[in-house]
Amino acid sequence: MYHDWFLNSLDNSDKEIYDVLINELNRGRRGLEMIASENYVSKAVLEAMGSVLTNKYSEGYPGKRYYGGNEYIDVAEQLAISRAKKLFGADFVNVQSHSGSSANMETYFALIEIGDPILSMSLDHGGHLTHGHKVNFSGHFYKINSYGVEKETGRIDMNKVEMIAKETNPKLIMAGFSAYSRELDFKHFKEIADSVDAFLVSDIAHIAGLVAAKVHPDPVPYSDVVTTTTHKTLRGPRGAIIMGKEEYEASINKAVFPGMQGGPLDHIIAAKAVSFKEALQPDFIEYAKSIKVNAKALAESLIENGATLVSGGTDNHLILLDISKYNMGGKIAERTLDEVGIFTNKNMIPFDTRTPFDPSGIRIGTPALTTRGLGKSEMKTIGEFIVKTLDNYQDKNVLQEIKQGVNELCDQFPLYPGFTALH
Numbered sequence: 406m407y408h409d410w411f412l413n414s415l416d417n418s419d420k421e422i423y424d425v426l427i428n429e430l431n432r433g434r435r436g437l438e439m440i441a442s443e444n445y446v447s448k449a450v451l452e453a454m455g456s457v458l459t460n461k462y463s464e465g466y467p468g469k470r471y472y473g474g475n476e477y478i479d480v481a482e483q484l485a486i487s488r489a490k491k492l493f494g495a496d497f498v499n500v501q502s503h504s505g506s507s508a509n510m511e512t513y514f515a516l517i518e519i520g521d522p523i524l525s526m527s528l529d530h531g532g533h534l535t536h537g538h539k540v541n542f543s544g545h546f547y548k549i550n551s552y553g554v555e556k557e558t559g560r561i562d563m564n565k566v567e568m569i570a571k572e573t574n575p576k577l578i579m580a581g582f583s584a585y586s587r588e589l590d591f592k593h594f595k596e597i598a599d600s601v602d603a604f605l606v607s608d609i610a611h612i613a614g615l616v617a618a619k620v621h622p623d624p625v626p627y628s629d630v631v632t633t634t635t636h637k638t639l640r641g642p643r644g645a646i647i648m649g650k651e652e653y654e655a656s657i658n659k660a661v662f663p664g665m666q667g668g669p670l671d672h673i674i675a676a677k678a679v680s681f682k683e684a685l686q687p688d689f690i691e692y693a694k695s696i697k698v699n700a701k702a703l704a705e706s707l708i709e710n711g712a713t714l715v716s717g718g719t720d721n722h723l724i725l726l727d728i729s730k731y732n733m734g735g736k737i738a739e740r741t742l743d744e745v746g747i748f749t750n751k752n753m754i755p756f757d758t759r760t761p762f763d764p765s766g767i768r769i770g771t772p773a774l775t776t777r778g779l780g781k782s783e784m785k786t787i788g789e790f791i792v793k794t795l796d797n798y799q800d801k802n803v804l805q806e807i808k809q810g811v812n813e814l815c816d817q818f819p820l821y822p823g824f825t826a827l828h
């Protein structure tokens with residue numbers, strides 16, 4: 406009902422944007438969302454986001470605001486904080502970061518000085534831009550050394566990480582990734598960080614939902630600070646949180662506000678609180694387990710059908726497909742998969758000989774489709790669809806046939822079934 410009201414108002418006042426919303430809803434309904442960093446939030450989360458809380462200014466923190474009228478905003482932010490603390494078992498949580506990138510920037514600003522050395526995973530081996538890439542603030546402000554994966558295994562060799570840490574003496578070690586399909590050994594990262602007197606920051610943007618559900622090793626006991634986006638496997642609104650050990654609470658809070666941000670996004674913070682409550686329910690654990698079961702089933706199907714996977718498989722929610730044997734780059738692969746209704750993203754693979762704009766990999770994830778209700782048998786079918794699409798990317802008839810199959814699959818799993826698309 407809420408959304409009928411929402412869409413009806415928009416329909417009357419701004420038809421162009423109304424159309425964007427309807428078209429996007431329908432695009433989702435007709436396709437398989439397999440971008441590893443995306444998910445579908447609940448209607449409750451959407452309602453909190455599209456709410457009157459967007460109207461409020463509340464610079465500061467609960468009980469210490471620079472504006473009046475924050476008594477209800479304080480309740481929402483406090484709920485978000487206490488639920489996140491319960492979910493992750495952290496000493497403190499700051500729920501105000503606007504995005505994963507700003508959370509990482511705020512964390513660096515809180516812990517180290519401009520020019521200090523950082524050790525992190527390189528982007529082409531699965532790291533994130535904010536872990537020190539040269540086109541990002543992190544690469545400009547800090548001296549970056551990188552670890553990566555081994556060519557033979559596609560996995561991180563912790564002995565190598567230790568060796569590089571000893572050679573480069575980082576002030577901060579970043580454990581985290583955007584495209585790595587195996588688990589991280591946070592305990593070992595902490596031992597290495599301690600041995601060189603560095604902070605350990607874990608960026609669990611991708612795996613936060615798995616960590617919260619305890620189906621992935623937990624970084625919180627070992628890390629000084631943990632950052633995460635809230636919109637990936639955690640299935641909350643677009644945004645981020647920062648958590649960690651008590652001794653860093655004051656400096657993190659200061660780095661977020663007034664260091665980096667002005668007014669917090671109160672509607673988003675309320676939606677974060679809603680999603681944390683959802684993640685504390687027993688069925689979220691089942692959801693997180695299913696993400697992994699589905700990823701494994703998909704990996705098996707891809708391999709059975711002849712695909713090559715970086716590291717040979719997955720232990721989390723994502724798969725990195727090595728498409729170098731096909732006569733095309735990731736740009737065409739992504740576009741062709743898009744055409745049949747399978748949404749993925751082109752991605753660098755370790756030791757890639759192509760460019761980031763047209764790399765040799767495709768990244769695929771199962772969080773969104775698991776939310777939509779698809780299971781192992783559908784993953785088997787989707788694995789077949791993906792390989793058949795890549796094998797036949799120039800054959801319009803085969804692509805049409807796959808698209809038909811994708812549409813039939815989508816029809817069995819309605820997306821946001823209560824929402825009315827009025828045209």
Ligand SMILES: Cc1ncc(COP(=O)(O)O)c(C=O)c1O
Pocket residue numbers: 442503504505506507509532533535581582583608609610611634644645
């Ligand atoms: C590991 C990691 N950190 C940080 C980010 C940045 O998050 P945002 O896009 O919210 O800035 C991402 C986003 O993909 C990520 O994968």
